[in-house]
Amino acid sequence: MFTSALTCFPRICYHLLPFVLLRFFLLLQFCKGWVPDQSTKLTFPMTRVPSISFKGNSSSIDYFNVLYQDDNSILLGGRNQIYNLSLSDFSQRRDATIYWPSSEAHGQLCNLKGKTEDDCQNYIRIFFYTAPEKFLVCGTNSYKPLCRILYRKNGRLFIEKETEGIGLCPYDPEHNSTAVFSNGHLYSATVADFSATDPLIYREPLRTELSDLRQLNAPNFVSSLTYGDYIYFFYRETAVEYMNCGKVIYSRVARVCKHDKGGPHPSTRDRWTTFLKARLNCSVPGEYPFYFDEIQSTSGIIEGKYGREGTSKIVYGTLTTPNNAIGGSAICMFRMDDIEDVFNGPFKHQESINANWLPLPEHKVPSPRPGRCEPDSRVLPDKNVNFIKTHPLMERAVPAMNGRPLLIRVSLHYRLTAIAVDPQVRTISDETFDVIYVGTDDGRVLKIVNIPTHNSSKAVVLSESEVFGKNAPVKQLKIAPGYGKVVAVSRNEVKLVTLNHCGTITRCSECLELRDPHCAWDSLKGACVSVDAVTSFRYHIQDVRRGNASKCRLQPLDAPSPKEYDIKSLDTNSVDEDEKEPSDDLLRLDADSTECSNDIDGATTGCASQSKLTLYTPEYLRIFVAVSSLVGLFIGFLCGYLVSRRFHTHPQYPNQAFIEQHNHLDRLTVNQNSFLAPRNKTVNLDVLNVSTDSLPPKKDNLGSLKNLNITNEGTLQKIKKTYI
Ligand SMILES: *[C@@H]1O[C@H](CO)[C@@H](O)[C@H](O)[C@H]1NC(C)=O
Ligand SMILES: *[C@@H]1O[C@H](CO)[C@@H](O)[C@H](O)[C@H]1NC(C)=O
Ligand SMILES: *[C@@H]1O[C@H](CO)[C@@H](O)[C@H](O)[C@H]1NC(C)=O
Ligand SMILES: *[C@@H]1O[C@H](CO)[C@@H](O)[C@H](O)[C@H]1NC(C)=O
Ligand SMILES: *[C@@H]1O[C@H](CO)[C@@H](O)[C@H](O)[C@H]1NC(C)=O
Ligand SMILES: *[C@@H]1O[C@H](CO)[C@@H](O)[C@H](O)[C@H]1NC(C)=O
Numbered sequence: 242m243f244t245s246a247l248t249c250f251p252r253i254c255y256h257l258l259p260f261v262l263l264r265f266f267l268l269l270q271f272c273k274g275w276v277p278d279q280s281t282k283l284t285f286p287m288t289r290v291p292s293i294s295f296k297g298n299s300s301s302i303d304y305f306n307v308l309y310q311d312d313n314s315i316l317l318g319g320r321n322q323i324y325n326l327s328l329s330d331f332s333q334r335r336d337a338t339i340y341w342p343s344s345e346a347h348g349q350l351c352n353l354k355g356k357t358e359d360d361c362q363n364y365i366r367i368f369f370y371t372a373p374e375k376f377l378v379c380g381t382n383s384y385k386p387l388c389r390i391l392y393r394k395n396g397r398l399f400i401e402k403e404t405e406g407i408g409l410c411p412y413d414p415e416h417n418s419t420a421v422f423s424n425g426h427l428y429s430a431t432v433a434d435f436s437a438t439d440p441l442i443y444r445e446p447l448r449t450e451l452s453d454l455r456q457l458n459a460p461n462f463v464s465s466l467t468y469g470d471y472i473y474f475f476y477r478e479t480a481v482e483y484m485n486c487g488k489v490i491y492s493r494v495a496r497v498c499k500h501d502k503g504g505p506h507p508s509t510r511d512r513w514t515t516f517l518k519a520r521l522n523c524s525v526p527g528e529y530p531f532y533f534d535e536i537q538s539t540s541g542i543i544e545g546k547y548g549r550e551g552t553s554k555i556v557y558g559t560l561t562t563p564n565n566a567i568g569g570s571a572i573c574m575f576r577m578d579d580i581e582d583v584f585n586g587p588f589k590h591q592e593s594i595n596a597n598w599l600p601l602p603e604h605k606v607p608s609p610r611p612g613r614c615e616p617d618s619r620v621l622p623d624k625n626v627n628f629i630k631t632h633p634l635m636e637r638a639v640p641a642m643n644g645r646p647l648l649i650r651v652s653l654h655y656r657l658t659a660i661a662v663d664p665q666v667r668t669i670s671d672e673t674f675d676v677i678y679v680g681t682d683d684g685r686v687l688k689i690v691n692i693p694t695h696n697s698s699k700a701v702v703l704s705e706s707e708v709f710g711k712n713a714p715v716k717q718l719k720i721a722p723g724y725g726k727v728v729a730v731s732r733n734e735v736k737l738v739t740l741n742h743c744g745t746i747t748r749c750s751e752c753l754e755l756r757d758p759h760c761a762w763d764s765l766k767g768a769c770v771s772v773d774a775v776t777s778f779r780y781h782i783q784d785v786r787r788g789n790a791s792k793c794r795l796q797p798l799d800a801p802s803p804k805e806y807d808i809k810s811l812d813t814n815s816v817d818e819d820e821k822e823p824s825d826d827l828l829r830l831d832a833d834s835t836e837c838s839n840d841i842d843g844a845t846t847g848c849a850s851q852s853k854l855t856l857y858t859p860e861y862l863r864i865f866v867a868v869s870s871l872v873g874l875f876i877g878f879l880c881g882y883l884v885s886r887r888f889h890t891h892p893q894y895p896n897q898a899f900i901e902q903h904n905h906l907d908r909l910t911v912n913q914n915s916f917l918a919p920r921n922k923t924v925n926l927d928v929l930n931v932s933t934d935s936l937p938p939k940k941d942n943l944g945s946l947k948n949l950n951i952t953n954e955g956t957l958q959k960i961k962k963t964y965i
Contacts, residue, residue, distance in 0.1 A: 314334070587635070
């Protein structure tokens, strides 16, 4: 039986080997850029995160959405009302709540169309000041979007005008829409029909082409912003230029000119003449770049010093791998200058419907260049208007700043969602650093500092705090006044959280090694203090750039023993545990997660920082890579062995049909156990167990693992040469 199974291997190997090798190289390449990003200095369970919660109408779901924010107040769009909360104590200003339910007729009509009671409410999604004391509000209005212009007079609110909100406001409160207000106009990116099949970018009366997949192809809009003469939209959509089988989603930035007046003919009068879009490239460079293709959120435009001379204007974005792939997320920075360069570069062109998309030669681009702001687009030649309709896509992708992500996180448990940036926080030595907050889809918020060095940037993850339960993704994050204050929004809860960790730290070395620009060590008081509470920095020390605690040696109050705090020492602990149970890594990983999920209500703190740290240590990755390479090696060896046997001793297997039959059987079993099915964790476990059982070298310590890694790499490359 064993031999017959072996005879079937070669055939399978031909299919399997390239995948195994590719995956292996990707992983190897991936970890190089990944490992340094993995440590988190502090982790806090929900009970240790200071926060004030706002639940709105607790008897029903609110689908919260931050509408507007100033120094004192934040406005939340919810179910049938706009809540006005104070940003200092997060108390609801009940007298300033704007109440706006759907009319009974609209509610009934909505019910008739088969929507639920929860759907048939007015969820407020849009709020912009159009003049002082006057604002535009739009709501889903029971799946019949409606807008109002309200004004305030003598402390009372009046309705000036009520208009249809189709194309401005989504029908579904959870639809991924965005809007921005500029020069008296609302620019929206949403859907214009009940069944959400007509996506559009709209400013009365201009819109993108109806059902033209070249312009918008099942988009999920993420954000919009105004910059110069243009409005920019960030979103993800099905990639029309991807010509292989299957569908792929790419991230995009699109722009329209604010002065666009539509085309010259009646048929083009209500169409953009300046709509252009480009792909966003957030990837780990290499022979096979690893892409994070699905944008989830962006910051606003941030101007700061990032290593280069002068300042740059950038946008931070969180991008992830597709839902059905290995859970990977990244933070990328995109320079506005790079975005503009791409829009000034070559266009992509498709000769015919099934042809590949190729760069269009410069001499075929009409003049004036399509997509630029023109004084009056209504006098443009037809040629230009038709060109931009068929060539909305730019050839080049917008590169991430420094050519790589600022941070990468790979995890089976979570992806990054919302992002917010506290720009250019000043240290006591007058350097400035961006402090970044990112949410996860399992209810946590990461605090990160971006430390630029001449032509690259390093992200240090300061803390991970549990803000909502595991099943409540963080949908939006907003910076509130005060160091470390953030408003985190989930579907039916909003929290003002304080992620200022200075007070939790008691030693000088810890305070400096944390590298949080918000914290400095006060050598007079002997305490780690928040910098915004300090007026004179004479007795303060801080080292955000290097995190070097050697300055603490001068402090009598702090015997410098960074080891006790240092993350590396925590890692070593976790490695000790690994030594005890070498083959259980993935199992432990799952066990941890179930343990933690009991803590949703913050009742216990069983899921302490240490178990989380072990999950994502470089050691864990190394073991994973080593084991996968061992599996690769094992398969490779079998292939080599069997192919040679097969060619040399053919007469041994006279019955082709017999072999064929087993071929099917084994292909089935092998495929199920292969790394080609990474989605199923238990499958991976099987492979791991099999390989550790069948391979002699036990991983008794990390040193031997490293050695294995190196030798495997060599062997695999040889196999690749011979059999691919
Ligand atoms: C909360 O929602 C319920 C059900 O929609 C509604 O009857 C009630 O009036 C709401 N309460 C407030 C304070 O809005
Ligand atoms: C929110 O409440 C504050 C305090 O009452 C008020 O000054 C502010 O104008 C309100 N905002 C809106 C948009 O109503
Ligand atoms: C909106 O975006 C979220 C987060 O990326 C996603 O989970 C959700 O499915 C999207 N909504 C729609 C209607 O596609
Ligand atoms: C994206 O960027 C990476 C690294 O900078 C580069 O290798 C790759 O070719 C780029 N991809 C596209 C589609 O531009
Ligand atoms: C960074 O700059 C140095 C010298 O200025 C250069 O040699 C190096 O190639 C640059 N690295 C990248 C990634 O651009
Ligand atoms: C910290 O700074 C001291 C003196 O400036 C230096 O000697 C030491 O090597 C630095 N340590 C690290 C880890 O950079």
